[in-house]
Amino acid sequence: MNWLLVIAGAMIGAPLRYLTDRAVQSRHDSLFPWGTFTVNIFGCLILGLITGAAAAGAASSETQLLLGTGLCGALTTYSTFSYETLRLAEDGARFYAAVNVLASTAVGLGAAFTGAALARALWG
Numbered sequence: 001m002n003w004l005l006v007i008a009g010a011m012i013g014a015p016l017r018y019l020t021d022r023a024v025q026s027r028h029d030s031l032f033p034w035g036t037f038t039v040n041i042f043g044c045l046i047l048g049l050i051t052g053a054a055a056a057g058a059a060s061s062e063t064q065l066l067l068g069t070g071l072c073g074a075l076t077t078y079s080t081f082s083y084e085t086l087r088l089a090e091d092g093a094r095f096y097a098a099v100n101v102l103a104s105t106a107v108g109l110g111a112a113f114t115g116a117a118l119a120r121a122l123w124g
Helices: 002-025 034-055 061-075 078-090 094-123
Strands: none
Touching: 002 034, 002 061, 034 061, 034 078, 034 094, 078 094
């Protein structure tokens, strides 16, 4: 029944991604895909926190499935990130495309490490 936990998490993550993306992007008059950037970074932070909590014994495998695989899997979006980066490059906004790749990678890793460190501080 693990798949039910993944589905339940995804049922929350997918609409949360869409609504957050639209809310963030509507506040920016820019070519840069701020909505996708925001959901991906937030997802990295949550996944780092869950992974760190699991490593400390404070999160069960069920929690990892529900929140890590289900919620974060549906919340974050590599395909949209890739599509938006490609669209920026093809439309001549190569600087924004490069910033999207570099910032998403660096800030995403930083958010994951921050989440894991927070988990260690709370439960380690």
